[in-house]
Amino acid sequence: MENYWHLGRWFRIPVSMHWTVLLVFPWLWLMMQSVVGALVGSVAYALLLVTHEFGHAAMARWRGLSVEDITLSGLHGQTSHSYPRSELDDILIAWSGVGAQLLVLLLALVARYLLQGAENPVVALIAGPALMVFTLWNLFLMMVALLPIGPMDGHRAWRVIPYVRKLMQRRRRSRKVVKLDPERRRALERKSEQIASEVIQKLGKKK
Numbered sequence: 737m738e739n740y741w742h743l744g745r746w747f748r749i750p751v752s753m754h755w756t757v758l759l760v761f762p763w764l765w766l767m768m769q770s771v772v773g774a775l776v777g778s779v780a781y782a783l784l785l786v787t788h789e790f791g792h793a794a795m796a797r798w799r800g801l802s803v804e805d806i807t808l809s810g811l812h813g814q815t816s817h818s819y820p821r822s823e824l825d826d827i828l829i830a831w832s833g834v835g836a837q838l839l840v841l842l843l844a845l846v847a848r849y850l851l852q853g854a855e856n857p858v859v860a861l862i863a864g865p866a867l868m869v870f871t872l873w874n875l876f877l878m879m880v881a882l883l884p885i886g887p888m889d890g891h892r893a894w895r896v897i898p899y900v901r902k903l904m905q906r907r908r909r910s911r912k913v914v915k916l917d918p919e920r921r922r923a924l925e926r927k928s929e930q931i932a933s934e935v936i937q938k939l940g941k942k943k
């Protein structure tokens with residue numbers, strides 16, 4: 737793979753990063769006018785990308801698939817795994833990247849609440865850019881990931897709607913089969929009572 741750096745194996749998964757991830761640094765620098773802020777923000781951004789991909793990887797493993805590798809690039813990454821065994825597995829894996837990001841968002845909101853009013857300048861220097869990436873940028877990345885097009889997760893994730901609809905249709909149909917009309921149910925009950933009484937009679941005769 738050209739233009740990729742191998743970052744080693746994390747949780748037994750080879751992870752590599754495309755150089756375009758680094759573009760976030762000058763972008764943040766221009767935005768914040770602070771090298772430290774941009775550096776913290778860049779690390780937070782890379783962590784967010786990693787969290788998203790490991791969300792996919794964890795779900796794939798949970799569904800019994802093998803995860804081959806993870807690559808990170810500018811706006812999104814890619815987790816390669818063996819072929820999903822079912823439509824449901826495919827949908828669950830597609831959602832799990834954004835699911836992991838949602839977890840980060842919730843933790844960041846709690847952290848932001850707890851750090852309210854903190855006057856320590858070091859905390860402000862680190863928490864400011866990190867929390868911005870984990871909240872605002874995080875939401876933006878989630879929306880990008882869920883676009884229902886081509887290589888994005890949304891392409892597979894939104895198949896959950898026809899999937900659930902089909903499931904409900906099937907359930908409705910099977911309920912119809914089980915439901916007997918009252919006439920037929922009474923006839924069945926009479927029949928079973930008759931059989932039961934015959935069995936009891938036969939048992940009585942044997943004594």
Ligand SMILES: [Zn+2]
Binds near residue numbers: 788789833881889
């Ligand atoms: Zn994804």
